[in-house]
Amino acid sequence: xxxxxxxxxxxxxxxxxxxxxxxxxxxxxxxxxxxxxxxxxxxxxxxxxxxxxxxxxxxxxxxxxxxxxxxxxxxxxxxxxxxxxxxxxxxxxxxxxxxxxxxxxxxxxxxxxxxxxxxxxxxxxxxxxxxxxxxxxxxxxxxxxxxxxxxxxxxxxxxxxxxxxxxxxxxxxxxxxxxxxxxxxxxxxxxxxxxxxxxxxxxxxxxxxxxxxxxxxxxxxxxxxxxxxxxxxxxxxxxxxxxxxxxxxxxxxxxxxxxxxxxxxxxxxxxxxxxxxxxxxxxxx
Numbered sequence: 001x002x003x004x005x006x007x008x009x010x011x012x013x014x015x016x017x018x019x020x021x022x023x024x025x026x027x028x029x030x031x032x033x034x035x036x037x038x039x040x041x042x043x044x045x046x047x048x049x050x051x052x053x054x055x056x057x058x059x060x061x062x063x064x065x066x067x068x069x070x071x072x073x074x075x076x077x078x079x080x081x082x083x084x085x086x087x088x089x090x091x092x093x094x095x096x097x098x099x100x101x102x103x104x105x106x107x108x109x110x111x112x113x114x115x116x117x118x119x120x121x122x123x124x125x126x127x128x129x130x131x132x133x134x135x136x137x138x139x140x141x142x143x144x145x146x147x148x149x150x151x152x153x154x155x156x157x158x159x160x161x162x163x164x165x166x167x168x169x170x171x172x173x174x175x176x177x178x179x180x181x182x183x184x185x186x187x188x189x190x191x192x193x194x195x196x197x198x199x200x201x202x203x204x205x206x207x208x209x210x211x212x213x214x215x216x217x218x219x220x221x222x223x224x225x226x227x228x229x230x231x232x233x234x235x236x237x238x239x240x241x242x243x244x245x246x247x248x249x250x251x252x253x254x255x256x257x258x259x260x261x262x263x264x265x266x267x268x269x270x271x272x273x274x275x276x277x278x279x280x281x282x283x284x285x
Contacts, residue, residue: 003249006148006227006256012264015147016060019268019275023061026278033278034063035093035119035271036085040078040104041071046097053095056267062274063090075104079112086114092281093119093274116280119273121173130176137273142174144265145206145227146181152254154204154225157182162202164188164195164215164242170208170229178204195219213244217251226255229262 023033035057039050050066057064067081078096085094094117100106110118115125121139129136149156161183165171175185183204188195190209199205199219207215208229220226230242241258249255256262279285 003226003252004152004254006152006225006254006261008144008148008256008261008264011148011151012268015268015272016056019060019271022275026284027061029282031278031282032061032063032090033093033275034065034088034091035095035274036065036067036088036091038067038069038078038081038085038094038096040069040073040097041101043097043099046099050097052267053270056271060271062271065091071101073101073104075108078104078109082109082112086112086117091117092278093117093270095120095270117277119270119277121273122169127168127173130173133180137277138177138269139169139173140269140273141170141229141262141266142177143269143272144262145170145174145229146177147269148227148256148262148265149204149225152225154254156204159183159203160186160201161204161206162186162188162199163206163208164199165206165208165210165229167208174206174208174229178206207242209242211242212240214242216244216247220248220251222251223253226252227262228256228258230258231263 037050037053039046054064054066085091094113096109098106110122113123115123118126118137121137126136161178163171163175166187166189175187178185186198188198196219200221202221202224204225206227210230212232212234226243226248228241228243232240234240239259245257
């Protein structure tokens with residue numbers, strides 16, 4: 001069978017068009033969503049991510065601040081900056097780019113961000129609200145995954161979803177969001193002894209393990225939705241997902257490519273969270 005490609009690029013563009021319209025409506029009320037990004041050090045990948053976020057703000061009409069700090073910035077100084085941004089009315093979202101240098105406690109920094117400005121969805125209060133099903137700012141990549149599945153037109157409720165990978169950033173939260181959509185969820189990880197057997201039961205398969213081309217057609221039930229969250233750099237410099245796309249797409253239903261799948265959704269959902277935070281700050285939702 002020929003699988004349908006789920007284009008994260010196209011879905012992201014559609015969502016950004018909607019965000020742009022909302023921003024224009026807010027600006028008519030003298031409200032401009034604001035995002036502050038903090039980058040500590042010279043990590044090349046982080047610098048690319050930060051530039052992309054800065055560009056997204058510009059493209060969508062957001063107010064943007066980027067704070068680039070040297071790698072020897074003290075934890076105290078970073079926390080002081082976060083505190084200042086917490087109190088800054090023009091800022092609705094704060095994102096401290098991870099990873100941080102080893103001498104800084106990442107948990108302490110995440111915990112210092114005001115819950116209502118935690119547009120990454122990493123603060124323990126937002127994570128706790130996600131677990132119990134209360135309203136919260138959702139982590140961006142998992143929220144993007146759910147949006148992509150919904151836009152295939154396939155009903156999530158009642159389906160068996162299998163998540164491969166249990167990270168705090170993707171695996172755990174995406175499993176909770178799938179449960180919120182009334183899927184029956186199984187989780188697999190490095191200690192799962194019968195992973196292939198479980199994966200082949202999935203109506204919806206989400207893969208986030210960080211191993212290039214690990215999941216092939218033998219793991220996939222015919223017609224299953226396959227969401228590949230992996231982003232791996234091969235020796236030849238090309239990007240590859242955790243799913244062997246050529247093999248998997250021979251048996252799957254709708255499937256995401258890499259690149260052009262989940263990747264474009266993450267920053268778009270970040271912008272959506274910042275817009276939501278701005279609306280909440282002005283009592284509009």
